[in-house]
Amino acid sequence: MVQYARADLDASFAALSDATRRGVLERLGRADASITDLAEKFHMTLTGMKKHVGVLEQAKLVTTEKVGRVRTCKLGPRRLEAVTDWIERYRQLWDMRFDELDKVFEQLKRKEKINER
């Protein structure tokens, strides 16, 4: 199991708490884009988009590279799967518990049927 430092996870969750930033990640998952492209697609000012990209960059979810006058954004070294990893494992634990709980209900229902007879 890979361990993710808590500070990194925190930065990732903070970055993902915003719908625009999640949208940006989704878009960059399909193709790299410049800040200008992203600002247009999300109907936002350049300054606004720069801020969002900055947050994503800090969380290492996005990297940017400036060539000439254009800053291109692409997905960074940390992927979404890493962020949801802990939650996914937590979900699996509850899922396993609940599968057992389903069996308990089958058993309780059977007992009730027998008692009704």
Next chain:
Amino acid sequence: MNARTESEPTAMKNRTTVEQKSDRELVVTRTFNAPPRLVFEAWTKPELLKQWWAPKSTGVTLLSCEADVRVGGTYRFVFGFGAGEPMAFHGKYVEVVAPSRLVWTSDEDTGGGAVTTVTFEEVAGKTRVVVHELHPSKEALDAARASGVEAGTLESFAQLDELLASQRA
């Protein structure tokens, strides 16, 4: 927040979803094919809790399970993690409303002082269960991730994997 995951729906099995609502809240949701009366019973009778709270597939065993389910009553669960030291978790029931609502606190030392609220809602003969876990602070949730029973359980999967891998090598 978008940190949300779901299991694959199948004809037989209902989906378990987990959502991180904030930096100190987690919400688990699942529907069961049983009326609230039965579901509530399974969450409040120790002999039933024992059957499902620590599933065998996790490698964790519930060594003892005491639960005095009434307002102000206490619970004490002791978990065994293979060869590791057993861990005891305790706390108090704050609200007990059969068959719709159950609230308990976890002891600060062992459970980080989280408050868990479980609601049981009837939906067309089935029961929708929502488990809402509220930690006193973001730090407390982080700590629970690292050292709570969930972490212990999840770690034990990883240890088992490692053990099997090392034995194969």
